[in-house]
Amino acid sequence: MDTGPVGRATTAPSPPHAGKAAPRGELEIAGLSCRRGDQTLFSGVSLSLASGELLFVRGRNGSGKTTLLRILCGLTEPATGEVRWRGQPIRRLEEAARRELLYVGHRDAVKEELTPLENLDIHQGLRGERGDLERQLDALEEAGLGGREDIPVRYLSQGQRRRTALARLLVSPARLWILDEPLTALDRSAVAWLFERIAAYLREGGIVVTTSHQSIDGLPEPRILDLD
Amino acid sequence: MRRDLSLIVTRRQDVLTVVAFFILVITLFPLALGPDPQKLRTLAPAGVWVAAALASLISLDRLFADDWRDGSLEQLLLAPEPLTVVALAKVAAHWLALGLPLVVLSPALGYALGLEGAELGVLAVSLLLGTPVLSLLGAVGAALTLGVRAGGALMALLILPLYVPVLVLGAGAVTEAMYSSAFYAHLSLLGALLAAALPLLPLAIAGALRIALD
Amino acid sequence: MSSRSVPWLKFTAPANFYALAQRLTPWLWAGAALLCLAALYIGFFVAPAEAHQGESYRILYIHVATAWMGMFLYLLMALYGGIYLVWRIKMADIMARSIAPTGALMTFLSLWTGALWGAPTWGTFWVWDARLTSTLVLLFLFLGYIALHGAADDREKGGRAASLLAVIGAINVPIIYFSVDWWYNLHQGSSVIRADGPSMAPSMLTAMLLMIAGIWLYSAAVVLRRAQVEALEREPRSEWAQAAAAGRMTRTQRELAAAESVREHTSQEEGQA
Structure with missing residues (x-):
């Protein structure tokens, strides 16, 4: 029931650097609106993102940023409108296309009982990727968790948990990152690291959608969607 | 599934808690009824089965709750694997860790309540066939009540009525074994329930999870 | 799904539904009152006393009608729930939610009248027989539906979860019935539907059928009225609601x-x- 037939053939999952010249936007959003209870959070959101583009979603608390991001990855169904990833409706992606999307949510899906290394391994297993210990260790090292790979996450700080979650970006090949408030609890050096990472990813042709309440000076020039 | 098992293993005391609960509920029967062996024997099938149903209910309460709270459930939904398969794997892991110990322990407890010989075997087999169905039904309830106020009590209200057929057939098989040997019909019906539940209920669980995360 | 091809689809719009219900309910009320009164009169004053049970059997007119209605309403509720899950027609959820309390009431009444009938006939208010037990379970299914519908923060979410529960319950109702039936049964056999025709006096049958029709109209009236209120509540600011x-x-x-x-x-x- 998850992988219905779709009208357009898809390409195999490709690493971020392939397919630089997409003929049109890869992520297309048309006429999205969202209601929660009796409230309309936003309406008429349409845009199209091509390879190498960064979308920054801005808005005050409760303006629907998280909901919008959840709609973009297909978790939440919008009241109207639709989201397409390379022509396929986002809620009916084929298995290969689902691997192209990587979501790091508000709740970071890090298991407290497990170590950062185990968390990363589970993450890869879930996505059907072969876990490569070398690569996982490198990713954790780069995320600033060197020497703490084997300590259960519950003994780590909030910022280190967040780094564990973000280390996923380094081990999984994907074409689209959706990052909800990725800067929460990160210190200055981690923020700089993440910005650098995002910039490199965009240069390689990846697409990033993100939100934040903090300053994003240091990121490449983003397209801005204002929900207020 | 490997992931779920490894998590449950790290929480050994959860398994212990459920097993202890199961044994305690059964212990309540002789305490409330008095030690008369004949009375206890009559009540034994019902006692073990009711205890198993309650243990299953309380252990399933939190099946998805932790994953829901820390965001893992979102990742499960976005995983390339179909959600029904993921749901089935989760329930299977849960049953292996928490359901199977009850099945293994049940002959000992049945013996303590005065069952003997073949009756103990029938009890274990009926639980072996029945508790997976309880787990699947309970998982539907757990998914439906995610993020809902008063989740635990509500789940009992939703799920216990659905437990009725399994309970009737399971306890019925053992009672039947006490008076005659016509327990095969009960057991095969129980097997039929399991065969129907295995493909259908994961669909319901997946649907309920999608609703909970929408 | 154009609304022209299937005329009934027009009433999936709350505004159209509201108008239709507004026109129907007075007639349903009147019909229900008329039929129930007629049924009670025939049942209590015209029909003869029963050979074995004497006068006490007369409560069965209400008992049978409410018991059937309870079961029928559960299936109808599950059907609307299924429609809501598949096509997301808001009106279907409104209907399902509006059916639930009436269904619970009917189920409760059938248990209540059954107990009143059982006391002189079986010598006890309650026995754990198959139909009683499965009707009791049915009552809990209704209550579970209502509780789950109200428990979610978001009405739409609650509606979808409860609809799913109703559908699962509907698949389970026959299984529950047969499993309990297997286990023990001392209920009196059905005497309305039989291969060789109903086994009762004509006036008894008339009263029974009138009562069933009356209860049916009553349920339709209450459900439609409740659905009207529910629709108003969900779209309080729309022009039609205003x-x-x-x-x-x-x-x-x-x-x-x-x-x-x-x-x-x-x-x-x-x-x-």
């Missing part, structure tokens, strides 16, 4: 609606900005 309620709102309700419409207005402006 117009429909203009005449009959109390002062507080009017103030509430005004406050909400202001809030909606501002949030829409913000959404567009």
Whole structure:
């Protein structure tokens, strides 16, 4: 029931650097609106993102940023409108296309009982990727968790948990990152690291959608969607 | 599934808690009824089965709750694997860790309540066939009540009525074994329930999870 | 799904439904009252006493009608729930939710009247027989549906979860019935539906059928009326709801609606900005 037939053939999952010249936007959003209870959070959101583009979603608390991001990855169904990833409706992606999307949510899906290394391994297993210990260790090292790979996450700080979650970006090949408030609890050096990472990813042709309440000076020039 | 098992293993005391609960509920029967062996024997099938149903209910309460709270459930939904398969794997892991110990322990407890010989075997087999169905039904309830106020009590209200057929057939098989040997019909019906539940209920669980995360 | 090809689809729009229900309910009320009174009169004064049970059997007129209605309403509720899950027609959820309390009431009444009948006939108010037990389970399924529908923060979410529960329950009802039936049964056999025709006096049968029809109309009237209120509640600011309620709102309700419409207005402006 998850992988219905779709009208357009898809390409195999490709690493971020392939397919630089997409003929049109890869992520297309048309006429999205969202209601929660009796409230309309936003309406008429349409845009199209091509390879190498960064979308920054801005808005005050409760303006629907998280909901919008959840709609973009297909978790939440919008009241109207639709989201397409390379022509396929986002809620009916084929298995290969689902691997192209990587979501790091508000709740970071890090298991407290497990170590950062185990968390990363589970993450890869879930996505059907072969876990490569070398690569996982490198990713954790780069995320600033060197020497703490084997300590259960519950003994780590909030910022280190967040780094564990973000280390996923380094081990999984994907074409689209959706990052909800990725800067929460990160210190200055981690923020700089993440910005650098995002910039490199965009240069390689990846697409990033993100939100934040903090300053994003240091990121490449983003397209801005204002929900207020 | 490997992931779920490894998590449950790290929480050994959860398994212990459920097993202890199961044994305690059964212990309540002789305490409330008095030690008369004949009375206890009559009540034994019902006692073990009711205890198993309650243990299953309380252990399933939190099946998805932790994953829901820390965001893992979102990742499960976005995983390339179909959600029904993921749901089935989760329930299977849960049953292996928490359901199977009850099945293994049940002959000992049945013996303590005065069952003997073949009756103990029938009890274990009926639980072996029945508790997976309880787990699947309970998982539907757990998914439906995610993020809902008063989740635990509500789940009992939703799920216990659905437990009725399994309970009737399971306890019925053992009672039947006490008076005659016509327990095969009960057991095969129980097997039929399991065969129907295995493909259908994961669909319901997946649907309920999608609703909970929408 | 164009609304022209299937004329009934028109009533999936709450406004059209509201108007239709507005026209139907008075007739349903009148019919229900008429039929029930006629049934009670024939049942209590015209029909003869039963050979074995004497006068006490007369409560069965109500018992049978409510028991059938309870089961029928559960299936109908599950059907609307299924429609809501598949096509997301809001009106289907409104109907399912409106059916639930009436279904629970009917199930409860059938248990109650059954107990009153059982006391002189079986010598006890309650026995754990198959139909009683499965009817009791049915009552809990109704209560579970209502509880789950109300428990979610978001009405739409609650509706979808409860609909799923109703569908699972509907598949389970026959299984529950047969499993319990297997286990023990001392209920009297059905005497209305039989291969060789009903086994009762004609006046008894008339009373029974009138009662069933009366209860049916009553349920339809109550459910439609409740669905009207529910539809108003869910779309309080739509034009049709304003117009429909203009005449009959109390002062507080009017103030509430005004406050909400202001809030909606501002949030829409913000959404567009």
